[in-house]
Amino acid sequence: MTKRVTVYDISKRLGLSPSTVSRVLNNSSLISTEKKELILRTAEEMGYQKRAIKRQKGRAIINIRLFLPKTQFSYIHLFYDVAELIEGIQHGFGETRVNIITSLNDGDLSLFDSKKLGDIDGCIFAFTKPSDALEELLEDRSVPFILLNRSNPEHNYVLVDNLVGMDALVAAMYKKRGGSLKPCYVGFSKLPSVSEQREMGVYKGCMARNIPFDREKDVIMVDSLTELREKVLPAIEKHSYNGVFCFNDLMAVSLYQTALRRNWRVPDLFSLTGFDNSPMLQLLDQRIDTIEFSLLKLGKEAGMWLNGRIINRLDNAIQKALEGDYIVGETI
Missing domain, CATH: 3.40.50.2300 (Response regulator)
Known part of the structure; x- marks a missing residue:
């Protein structure tokens, strides 16, 4: 009896992941045309036959x-x-x-x-x-x-469109501080994919308005909230940043409270934004500017x-x- 050709057989021959091969064989439109044609051609050559999947359209739940x-x-x-x-x-x-x-x-x-x-x-x-x-x-x-x-x-x-959201915050801060704006972005290393998108939103927003922003020098990455006191506040003081874009509301709230313990007033010393419109923002005496995440x-x-x-x-x-x-x- 001939052994049935599987997704794993095809993926091994082509050096591709089984999930990519499976997506193509299940008619996904998210794979490039060139790769899709290669997988379909190889599957046909190897005699692959798709397994029938039972679908219960009339299922109650x-x-x-x-x-x-x-x-x-x-x-x-x-x-x-x-x-x-x-x-x-x-x-x-x-x-x-x-x-x-x-x-x-x-x-x-x-x-x-x-x-x-x-x-x-x-x-x-x-x-x-x-x-x-x-x-x-x-x-x-x-x-x-x-x-x-x-x-x-x-x-x-x-x-949520992180680029558009961050651009809106940059626009609001630029409107307030104008050409004197010197911004930095505080990112979170534990969620690199989201943090990088929001960083890019700050960068593009600044570039569109000719605001100086160096992605090497003006990005402060932290691993935990405890590093806000150890890394972020000293950086604000050293580089005279007057605009701080935080990765999210939790970080913005923590930075606000940390600054307050130093008797630094927001937004007198620096403007501050969060992201997500978290319910925790209601705990502060000032409402932090943010982007609503629905x-x-x-x-x-x-x-x-x-x-x-x-x-x-x-x-x-x-x-x-x-x-x-x-x-x-x-x-x-």
């Missing part, structure tokens, strides 16, 4: 697994309301009955072996990404998945896309950036 970051990133839960995200997902599915099962993205693949919860019809990765092993498992089983506030050119995702909108977009894939059998890809709203505060 759709099962969606929502993956959240591991506990080592527990600070995320300080300003992201998971209940709001779930509400958005449910709105996106409309009249379709959906069962949302939450899990930590800790690499445990046995979750998909459990029969107690039924088959998983789709997955959402919020503020996290699947491991290579999990990605290959999902692709092999033709389970659609989408990333929220994370991006990958070969994946489906919805995120979990409701992100969840709704994810729900609509998965509903189209699972219920209506649509093959459309989604790579979407949502524009956040500038929330005017008192710190610019």
Whole structure:
């Protein structure tokens, strides 16, 4: 009996990842034409036959697994309301009955072996990404998945437009301080992909307005909030920065409080911005200028896309950036 040719056989011959091969064989539009043609041609030459996947269009309830970051990133839960995200997902599915099962993205693949919860019809990765092993498992089983506030050119995702959001903050600070503005960006090394996008937003915003900004000298990266006192405040003092763009609201709040302990007044000494419009901003006596991050909108977009894939059998890809709203505060 001839051995069935698998995705892994094709990927081994071409030196590509199994997930990339699987996406092409499942009609993904996110792979380049050249690579797509190579994979399809090789699959035909090797005699690959796609395994039939049973789809239950009339199922009463759709099962969606929502993956959240591991506990080592527990600070995320300080300003992201998971209940709001779930509400958005449910709105996106409309009249379709959906069962949302939450899990930590800790690499445990046995979750998909459990029969107690039924088959998983789709997955959402919020503020996290699947491991290579999990990605290959999902692709092999033709389970659609989408990333929220994370991006990958070969994946489906919805995120907040960090470039546009940061540009709005740069514009507001420039309007206040004009040509005297000397800005810096405080980034977070633990989330490099998001931090780099927001840094780029500051850089492009400054370049568009002829504001001097050196991505080598004017970017201060921290590993933890404790480094704000050790690295950021000395840098502000040494270089006379009068505009500080923080990676997010948590960092902005912490920097505000740290500066206050030195009797540094904001915005007298320097203007300050955050990002995400976290509920924690209400704890300060001054409202920090920020960009609103709507979990409701992100969840709704994810729900609509998965509903189209699972219920209506649509093959459309989604790579979407949502524009956040500038929330005017008192710190610019």
